Amino acid sequence: xxxxxxxxxxxxxxxxxxxxxxxxxxxxxxxxxxxxxxxxxxxxxxxxxxxxxxxxxxxxxxxxxxxxxxxxxxxxxxxx
Numbered sequence: 001x002x003x004x005x006x007x008x009x010x011x012x013x014x015x016x017x018x019x020x021x022x023x024x025x026x027x028x029x030x031x032x033x034x035x036x037x038x039x040x041x042x043x044x045x046x047x048x049x050x051x052x053x054x055x056x057x058x059x060x061x062x063x064x065x066x067x068x069x070x071x072x073x074x075x076x077x078x079x080x
Contacts, residue, residue, distance in 0.1 A: 022029065038044050
């Protein structure tokens with residue numbers, strides 16, 4: 001009878017531990033499960049998630065045109 005009691009207590013401990021982890025890590029586990037569901041879905045296309053407007057956006061929107069940048073008339077040359 002002692003072995004059965006020990007087994008029941010061990011199983012109850014594992015179940016309570018599992019529930020605790022599920023509750024504590026719910027946001028992280030939900031995101032991971034959603035990612036796995038997306039990757040295992042044969043109809044999922046990752047290109048559908050990206051709006052078409054961002055594909056045409058420049059890689060460096062704050063870059064200045066190199067032709068319009070004025071360079072100083074004399075520049076120091078460093079040599080080693």
